[in-house]
Amino acid sequence: MSRRTPRLFAAALAVGALLLGGCAEKTSTGTPADGGSGAGFPASVGKLTLEKRPERIVSLGPTPTEMLFAVGAGKQVTAVDDQSNHPPEAPRTDLSGYQPNAEAVAARNPDLVVISDNLNKIAEQLVALKIPVLQVPAATTLDDTYRQLTDLGTLTGHRAEADAVVRKMKDDIAALTKDLPKRTEKLTYYHELGPELYSATSKTFIGTIYALAGLTNIADASDADGKNGGYPQLSQEVIVKANPDFVFLADTKCCKQNSDTVKARTGWAGITAVRNNQIVALDDDIASRWGPRVVDLLRVIVDATAKVPA
Structure with a gap:
């Protein structure tokens, strides 16, 4: 019990370091994908461009997993890491987000891998294997969250659904705080x-x-x-x-x-x-x-x- 919290704390600091270091794939710059239609491709987010809609997505992080399912890309997700426990239908595996293994991920034959942390330089390893990678690092503001949802919607062919999720979040937050x-x-x-x-x-x-x-x-x-x-x-x-x-x-x-x-x-x-x-x-x-x-x-x-x- 006492060992788990320092580990989480260390992970939080590592996330902060990653945020300071930045990531190239953070802002949507490509043609928006139509919601769930598979249209809108090629689709780009930062330096990452996908020629067609990904159908075998691996998520190495609980928050990316939640986001992917929230924007309607759940059926395209074929494997998630061992910490991704929401939603319950997420295809949880023994893949580790803390100690990611490029060979184990590659064995899942993904056409897109979404990560939170670039631990073990997993992004570079996967890119070397010709596997597209998008990093969605820990947010520091709600705008970061909104942007990441939009980015994932764009790359998965669910931009309209992602926009709807963002609108609902903003409306709900406004309702909770107005009075x-x-x-x-x-x-x-x-x-x-x-x-x-x-x-x-x-x-x-x-x-x-x-x-x-x-x-x-x-x-x-x-x-x-x-x-x-x-x-x-x-x-x-x-x-x-x-x-x-x-x-x-x-x-x-x-x-x-x-x-x-x-x-x-x-x-x-x-x-x-x-x-x-x-x-x-x-x-x-x-x-x-x-x-x-x-x-x-x-x-x-x-x-x-x-x-x-x-």
Whole structure:
């Protein structure tokens, strides 16, 4: 249990490094593909051009998998990695996204591979094998998410469906945030990645979702210089002193954390979130991905905070 969270934290930092390094295939520049018709090809995203609609897609990342199915390309996906657990019908295999193996991927005979992280330089290895690769790195803003959905729709022949997903996300987010209560003082929160007290600041993607709900992040002061890449490890003392109004747990699955385990922590009894039973259990998967289900995450946050009088 304790080993899993540092691994996730390290993966998050690796993702941040990849974002800083950039990726050539990030912006749609080709002719939009008609929704689900197979038309619109050749289709281009950045430097990647596909001459025809891919019918054997391999996804090495939970978020790309969710996005592919969301835009209507699910039937074209023939294999996904071992961490891709949503939607349930995704063809899950033993392919690893953490330790990707080019030969194992190539054995699936893909005509497109979608990755989140370029671990083991998997992109270069697959390109050397003449296999097209699109990287959709961890988003830092919602605009990144919208662009990636559009890119995947373009390359898979489902541009119209992708546009519809983006429109619905924007409409749902607008509906969730339009009637937020006007507060003289913003509510504060602590977002927990693991019981080792790693958190995420406002500069991360997850931080931007909380900002939409009008919350203030207590972790920001612990990474003011950005040396932790937006993912500082807090101390018990820092959290208790900050006295957050809410504690959001993104370690309920991996580390079995819940309101009872938080209440049992030494020194936490006086924290406002504990005293007022404002400890919110999140779905680890939804809270760590940047696909269409971020709307569900925002809804949980808004619903929880709406119960506090303005």
